[in-house]
Amino acid sequence: xxxxxxxxxxxxxxxxxxxxxxxxxxxxxxxxxxxxxxxxxxxxxxxxxxxxxxxxxxxxxxxxxxxxxxxxxxxxxxxxxxxxxxxxxxxxxxxxxxxxxxxxxxxxxxxxxxxxxxxxxxxxxxxxxxxxxxxxxxxxxxxxxxxxxxxxxxxxxxxxxxxxxxxxxxxxxxxxxxxxxxxxxxxxxxxxxxxxxxxxxxxxxxxxxxxxxxxxxxxxxxxxxxxxxxxxxxxxxxxxxxxxxxxxxxxxxxxxxxxxxxxxxxxxxxxxxxxxxxxxxxxxxxxxxxxxxxxxxxxxxxxxxxxxxxxxxxxxxxxxxxxxxxxxxxxxxxxxxxxxxxxxxxxxxxxxxxxxxxxxxxxxxxxxxxxxxxxxxxxxxxxxxxxxxxxxxxxxxxxxxxxxxxxx
Amino acid sequence: xxxxxxxxxxxxxxxxxxxxxxxxxxxxxxxxxxxxxxxxxxxxxxxxxxxxxxxxxxxxxxxxxxxxxxxxxxxxxxxxxxxxxxxxxxxxxxxxxxxxxxxxxxxxxxxxxxxxxxxxxxxxxxxxxxxxxxxxxxxxxxxxxxxxxxxxxxxxxxxxxxxxxxxxxxxxxxxxxxxxxxxxxxxxxxxxxxxxxxxxxxxxxxxxxxxxxxxxxxxxxxxxxxxxxxxxxxxxxxxxxxxxxxxxxxxxxxxxxxxxxxxxxxxxxxxxxxxxxxxxxxxxxxxxxxxxxxxxxxxxxxxxxxxxxxxxxxxxxxxxxxxxxxxxxxxxxxxxxxxxxxxxxxxxxxxxxxxxxxxxxxxxxxxxxxxxxxxxxxxxxxxxxxxxxxxxxxxxxxxxxxxxxxxxxxxxxxxxxxxxxxxxxxxxxxxxxxxxxxxxxxxxxxxxxxxxxxxxxxxxxxxxxxxxxxxxxxxxxxxxxxxxxxxxxxxxxxx
Numbered sequence: 091x092x093x094x095x096x097x098x099x100x101x102x103x104x105x106x107x108x109x110x111x112x113x114x115x116x117x118x119x120x121x122x123x124x125x126x127x128x129x130x131x132x133x134x135x136x137x138x139x140x141x142x143x144x145x146x147x148x149x150x151x152x153x154x155x156x157x158x159x160x161x162x163x164x165x166x167x168x169x170x171x172x173x174x175x176x177x178x179x180x181x182x183x184x185x186x187x188x189x190x191x192x193x194x195x196x197x198x199x200x201x202x203x204x205x206x207x208x209x210x211x212x213x214x215x216x217x218x219x220x221x222x223x224x225x226x227x228x229x230x231x232x233x234x235x236x237x238x239x240x241x242x243x244x245x246x247x248x249x250x251x252x253x254x255x256x257x258x259x260x261x262x263x264x265x266x267x268x269x270x271x272x273x274x275x276x277x278x279x280x281x282x283x284x285x286x287x288x289x290x291x292x293x294x295x296x297x298x299x300x301x302x303x304x305x306x307x308x309x310x311x312x313x314x315x316x317x318x319x320x321x322x323x324x325x326x327x328x329x330x331x332x333x334x335x336x337x338x339x340x341x342x343x344x345x346x347x348x349x350x351x352x353x354x355x356x357x358x359x360x361x362x363x364x365x366x367x368x369x370x371x372x373x374x375x376x377x378x379x380x381x382x383x384x385x386x387x388x389x390x391x392x393x394x395x396x397x398x399x400x401x402x403x404x405x406x407x408x409x410x411x412x413x414x415x416x417x418x419x420x421x422x423x424x425x426x427x428x429x430x431x432x433x434x435x436x437x438x439x440x441x442x443x444x445x446x447x448x449x450x451x452x453x454x455x456x457x458x459x460x461x462x463x464x465x466x467x468x469x470x471x472x473x474x475x476x477x478x479x480x481x482x483x484x485x486x487x488x489x490x491x492x493x494x495x496x497x498x
Numbered sequence: 499x500x501x502x503x504x505x506x507x508x509x510x511x512x513x514x515x516x517x518x519x520x521x522x523x524x525x526x527x528x529x530x531x532x533x534x535x536x537x538x539x540x541x542x543x544x545x546x547x548x549x550x551x552x553x554x555x556x557x558x559x560x561x562x563x564x565x566x567x568x569x570x571x572x573x574x575x576x577x578x579x580x581x582x583x584x585x586x587x588x589x590x591x592x593x594x595x596x597x598x599x600x601x602x603x604x605x606x607x608x609x610x611x612x613x614x615x616x617x618x619x620x621x622x623x624x625x626x627x628x629x630x631x632x633x634x635x636x637x638x639x640x641x642x643x644x645x646x647x648x649x650x651x652x653x654x655x656x657x658x659x660x661x662x663x664x665x666x667x668x669x670x671x672x673x674x675x676x677x678x679x680x681x682x683x684x685x686x687x688x689x690x691x692x693x694x695x696x697x698x699x700x701x702x703x704x705x706x707x708x709x710x711x712x713x714x715x716x717x718x719x720x721x722x723x724x725x726x727x728x729x730x731x732x733x734x735x736x737x738x739x740x741x742x743x744x745x746x747x748x749x750x751x752x753x754x755x756x757x758x759x760x761x762x763x764x765x766x767x768x769x770x771x772x773x774x775x776x777x778x779x780x781x782x783x784x785x786x787x788x789x790x791x792x793x794x795x796x797x798x799x800x801x802x803x804x805x806x807x808x809x810x811x812x813x814x815x816x817x818x819x820x821x822x823x824x825x826x827x828x829x830x831x832x833x834x835x836x837x838x839x840x841x842x843x844x845x846x847x848x849x850x851x852x853x854x855x856x857x858x859x860x861x862x863x864x865x866x867x868x869x870x871x872x873x874x875x876x877x878x879x880x881x882x883x884x885x886x887x888x889x890x891x892x893x894x895x896x897x898x899x900x901x902x903x904x905x906x907x908x909x910x911x912x913x914x915x916x917x918x919x920x921x922x923x924x925x926x927x928x929x930x931x932x933x934x935x936x937x938x939x940x941x942x943x944x945x946x947x948x949x950x951x952x953x954x955x956x957x958x959x960x961x962x963x964x965x966x967x968x969x970x971x972x973x974x975x976x977x978x979x980x981x982x983x984x985x986x987x988x989x990x991x992x993x
Contacts (some may be wrong), residue, residue, distance in 0.1 A: 128980040133891070205728075206719050208893050242905070250883025252904040266881075276916035276982075285979055287914055288971050289987050295903060296988045303905035356890050361706045392934070412702010413687040415598060418709070450725070458644045471534075 116198035122394040124429075124472050125342065126349045126387070128229065128255065131378075132211060132404035133358035136416050138408065138454060139371060140180070141194045141436060145173035147444035149308045152409040156366050156416070165367025170194075174436045178367050179375040181341065182383035183427075190433035191386070191393065193495065195443050197421040199404055199456040199489050201487060204420035207359070210403035211259035214460060215255035217483050226258030228482050229350055232468065235478045236349045242302035243309055243345065247352040248334060255352055263302040265310060267337040272310065309345055331355060335381035339388025342396070358402065362415040382427060389428070397429030397471045399463065405454050408443050421454035424463050429471045437495055459488040470496035515610070521844075524962045525550055528847045531993035532804050532928060533557055533836070534624030536860030537959045540566075541624060554836050558663065558829050560623035569620045578610040579651050583677050583751035586648045587743060603648060607641050610651025611886050617871050618859045629662035629828075630654065631855065632803055635894035636796075637673040637715060638681040641887035646678050650887050653678035666796070666826035667787040668873030670715065674783060677740045677751035683707035683892060686739040688732060688758075695737070697755030708732035710892045716786040723767060730766040734778045738794060754779075793821035799897075800831065805840050806849050807898040813840045848963060848992040851899035854882035857911055861985050862925070864959055865951050869925045878914050882907050912986040919982025921948030953980035964989050970972055 142158045144167055147227070150157045158177065159166040167175025168184055176184065186192040202219035204210050213219040217228030222488050233245055245262035246251050256262045265271075275485075276282045284305070289299035334353070342348055357374050364371045382400070386393050403421030426433075439457040441447045449455040461483045468474040468482060469491045479491075526803055528543045530537045533554065545553045573579070578586070589602035618627045626841060634654055641650045657676040661669035673679050680686040685707035689696040696702065709732035714717050737759035741748030754776040761773035767785060771778050786792060797817035802810030816838065817831050825831040835841055852860065860876050869875070879885050883902075889895050896902070917923045953972055957964055968987040972980045 204719075205725065206713055207891065208713075209719055214532055250881065250904075250907055250910075251901060257900065266905075266906050275909075275913040277913055281976070282982075285971065285975050285983055285988060288970060289983065294988070295899070296908065296991060299903055299905050299908045303909035307904055307909065359706075359891075361704055362687055373697065409703055412689060412691060412696070413684065413704050415684075415704075417705045 106307060123346070125349055125351070125396045126229075126232070126429075126467065126472060127338075127353075127396060127398040129378075129382070129398065129400045130211070130253070130255070130352070130354040131358050131400065132207070132354050132356045133402075134207060134210075134404050134406055134418060135358040135402040135422070136360060136364060136371060136406040137196070137301070137421070138405065139364070139366070140177050140208045140375065141170070141196055141423045142167040142175045142177065143196075143440065143443065145172065146440075146443050148408075152443060154410070155400045156364055156410045158366050164279075168361070171434075171436060173440075177372065177375050180370040180379035182379045186383065186386055186427060187434055188345050190435075191428055191431065193431045193433045194436045195424045195426065195438045195492065195495070196436050197438055197454055197456060198424045198458040198460055198463060199421045201456065201459055203420070203450075205404065205420075207403055207418070212254060214401065214403050215253065215257075217461060217464070219461075219487065225242075227253070227255035228464065229255045229352060230258030230260050230262065231482045232350065232472075233258075233262065233463055233475075234481065235474055236472070239347065241347055243347050245350045245352075246306070246341075247349055248338065249354065253352055253354060255378045260434070261302070263306045265306045266342070267334045269333070277304075277307070277312075292420055309347075310341070312344070330382050331377040331381035335385040338386055339385045342389060343392060356385045360406070360415050361411065362413040364415045382425075386427060393428040394430055396424075397431065397467050398427040399467060400425035400427070401460060401463075407452050408448055408454055409452065419453035420449045421456040424460060426463065426467070426495065429467070432494055432497045437492065462490065462492040465491035466495040470498050507631065520962065522550070524844060524847060525842070527590045527961055527963045528844075529554065529841075530624075531848070531860075531963070532841075532850075533572060533628060535628065535856060536863055536993065537963075538619075538863040539866060539959065540622060542959060544622065557623070557625035558833060560626040560663070563622050564854060565621060565623070569616060570904075572616055573613055576613050578606045578609045579613050579655060581652065582656075583649050583652050584741070584743065584748065586856075587645070587751065590648050592645075606651060607647050607887060610654065611876060612872050613651070613885065614654065615859070615862075615869070615875060619862045619869060625832075626659075630659055632663050632800075633669060634658050635889070635897075636678065636799065637669075638889050638892055638894035639678045640890050643682055645681050649678035649681070652676075652750075659827075663829045663832070664827075664829055666792075667783065669828075670783055670787050673715070673782075674711070674738075674779070675749070675752045680707070680738070680740050680752070683710055685735055688736050688738070689755075690733065690736045690758060690760030693736070693758050693760065695755055695759075702755055703729070703732050703736065705732045708735055712786065714893055716795070717789055717791040721791035721795065722790065726765075727767055730764040730771075731782060733760040733762070733764050734766060734771060734782050736760045738776065738779055752847070787826055789990055790818065790822060793818040793826070795823055797831065800835060801840075803897055804832075804835055805838075806846055807851075807900070810840050813838055848989070849993045851903055852991055852993050853895065853897060853902055854879055854884040854907070854911075855886070857991065858882075858914070858981065860993070861915065861918055861990070864956060864985065864990075865981070866955070867918075867923075867925050867951070871925055874917075874925055878910070881910050908991075911991065915990075916979065916982035917984030919951050919953070919980065919985055920978040921950050946979075950978045951981035953984060956981050956984050958972075960984070960990070963992075 139158060144160050161167050161169035161175050165178060167203040168178055168181060169175050170187060183192055198215055200210060200219045202213050215227045216224040219222040229245065242261045242263040245256055247256055247264045248267050249264060252264050290297040338351060355378060360371055371452050389396055401424045402416060402422055404420055406416035440456040441457050445451060447455060448466060465479055465483055468479050504948060529545065530541055534541055586606060590606055593599045621627050639646055639650060639653060641647045645950060653676050657672040661672055683706045684704045688704040691700060691702050705728050709728045711731065712721060712723050717723055737755040739753060739755055741751055741753035746751055756775055759775060763773050764771045766782060771781050798814050801817060805813060817835055820831050820834045858878055862869055862875060876886060884895055957969055957972065968984060968989050970988050972983045975983050
């Protein structure tokens with residue numbers, strides 16, 4: 091990032107900057123293309139089996155049944171850097187690692203000790219660990235500082251409900267990219283839409299949601315029709331996350347208004363029989379890896395403009411429990427893909443797994459605040475000023491952006 | 499003078515009657531929206547006949563209300579809903595070789611869903627149905643997790659339904675002893691490390707149920723417990739599990755396995771519980787059910803359901819006190835709630851945004867359609883993010899406008915309303931069932947011309963809950979769109 095631009099954005103925060111540049115600062119044209127995608131793994135994914143510390147002697151000792159075997163053996167971890175390995179179900183992501191477009195931050199997590207899924211997700215989405223009274227989500231606060239134009243599809247979330255992370259006053263909408271979402275429906279008919287417009291024409295929250303829905307539908311349909319024309323002769327659409335991610339890539343390529351996107355995936359709470367190279371966790375990681383690879387491939391050269399963060403509320407116990415699963419833990423791994431990330435590297439500080447290093451004697455310790463990863467992304471990728479960042483991730487609490495995560 | 503005075507008092511009397519009638523009508527619709535799933539013909543008539551207070555009293559005692567014959571007939575046909583947990587396992591247990599058996603096992607969830615929907619739509623014991631949904635959601639289990647697909651209907655039938663207006667302590671115990679909960683939160687595999695029964699895959703301590711039992715079912719996340727209490731409760735719960743098939747003394751699939759239990763003494767929430775076996779669990783449940791934190795946690799949830807997304811602290815305090823006075827008597831707490839000023843304040847009428855479940859059920863009720871085919875309703879619930887029996891996480895679905903009002907959801911609700919209102923939704927016709935091997939239930943032929951729902955009747959039914967604007971636009975609209983506009987209106991999204 092050029093110093094000029096940083097200064098310009100800093101200036102944009104001041105009254106003078108607003109007068110010169112308009113709301114939230116018109117950054118140079120190239121930067122309006124910068125985007126952020128966040129994927130949240132709800133239920134606490136077992137990061138120690140995602141990015142595996144096979145170089146740590148304690149790893150296999152603590153997980154006699156569920157540890158991944160060393161790289162090179164069948165079903166073993168895929169080597170990343172000699173110390174860490176990747177879960178074999180994530181093989182589709184390996185080329186991105188080799189191309190240095192994928193990085194991980196290990197032993198990353200929240201300063202708050204909660205092992206409640208619901209509290210910890212809430213804190214990760216509000217961006218204020220330990221504070222329950224924050225009413226908005228950090229992605230919504232971020233929207234204040236993205237350049238115009240502003241509209242409901244500046245931020246989209248995939249799925250039937252609006253996530254906590256986007257709660258707040260700035261416009262955003264949820265959208266379905268599930269199979270069949272582009273089928274014609276009654277509201278596509280002008281007479282029906284006109285009648286309902288009379289009921290939802292106010293300034294109240296329901297009317298706002300109605301209008302967002304109309305706009306999102308228009309944007310979704312614009313491209314879908316072209317897509318259908320290139321049809322695949324009525325073959326059923328693929329389902330699941332890989333298909334959804336591929337559609338998201340198309341949508342992002344087609345529609346420059348979309349600046350941030352959010353998706354959540356569940357099913358990571360593996361208290362029992364989580365498996366190792368195969369099994370329950372592997373079955374969930376496979377579509378995630380395929381989907382992220384499809385998103386990255388689909389974006390093509392635009393991947394450089396798009397930072398993709400994958401995070402989960404906390405990690406799981408370092409030791410396997412009695413049921414060949416893991417219980418709620420603390421530190422985890424955060425994934426960073428695209429956006430000129432300093433890839434091919436596991437960032438952060440590895441505290442080790444020996445009994446003394448473990449948090450409360452049972453969990454991977456947190457050596458990097460998850461907000462430091464978000465902050466690095468906001469600063470280096472999206473070009474936020476310190477003052478703007480302090481609004482998105484309010485102090486007190488963390489020591490600033492994680493250095494070296496981006497190549498700029 | 500005398501005449502004039504008489505005239506004036508007559509006018510005053512008439513006016514006050516008129517406004518009292520309007521107040522009554524507004525309160526009646528409010529009660530139907532909160533204690534029931536919105537107005538339908540039968541319950542609107544019942545509340546008019548009985549008056550609001552007698553109607554509430556009857557709702558609090560559902561056994562005093564007869565079920566209509568058409569409903570009991572339809573429920574009677576759902577045979578798997580009457581099987582106990584052990585029989586369900588015996589009959590529908592997974593068999594990797596037998597695809598046929600796997601397909602057949604789907605009937606169990608389907609029949610449970612049909613029973614739930616039919617009762618929610620047609621049962622005159624509406625408060626009971628509302629509380630079944632409330633407590634099922636509070637003690638959520640997920641049909642997508644392994645054997646729970648066999649047990650979820652039985653769980654609702656025997657662990658939830660009988661206790662929804664009874665004592666919380668009984669409800670808590672019933673859920674704690676049901677194989678659906680023990681499987682869902684893994685306690686069936688919770689064993690004391692090194693105990694004689696601790697072997698193979700089902701071994702070692704598992705904290706999952708212990709944590710959610712405190713965080714979600716009783717004390718609440720701020721209820722004053724710590725990680726040591728989670729571990730202590732997990733130890734107390736060791737051996738509390740599922741009976742092996744055919745085991746003598748098992749009750750509906752539950753068994754306590756002493757050989758897997760940790761008989762050491764525990765310190766739980768500051769109290770010492772000497773190791774004794776299954777009795778420790780009873781002690782722990784007593785402590786949890788009797789805690790003021792539990793009273794407060796659940797009083798808040800009840801107030802949020804019946805009064806508003808951010809219920810006033812005063813009413814939560816009052817309900818918590820009532821809870822403590824009555825030792826968690828749900829009926830008594832609800833009676834206090836329904837009599838409270840905050841519940842009856844007309845300013846709060848229509849102040850709750852319907853969840854997808856409430857929206858879909860209330861639409862089916864108000865439409866008056868005879869629901870033969872539940873699939874369009876189940877599909878809509880799924881599309882709206884609230885699939886029946888498929889909430890994956892133990893916290894259940896949320897109950898607030900913030901959680902459910904969004905662009906995609908509102909669009910889907912309106913599309914559903916338009917299809918329902920114009921008669922295009924195939925609710926009253928049996929469909930060929932691709933999952934079903936029984937060919938004994940032929941599909942009905944598609945209707946030649948869809949029949950729109952009578953919008954005048956609908957507008958009459960919703961009465962004061964319908965705004966002048968909606969009435970006006972519905973009147974102006976083309977016939978097939980009239981009812982859809984009413985059901986898809988902002989007024990009908992609220993309760």
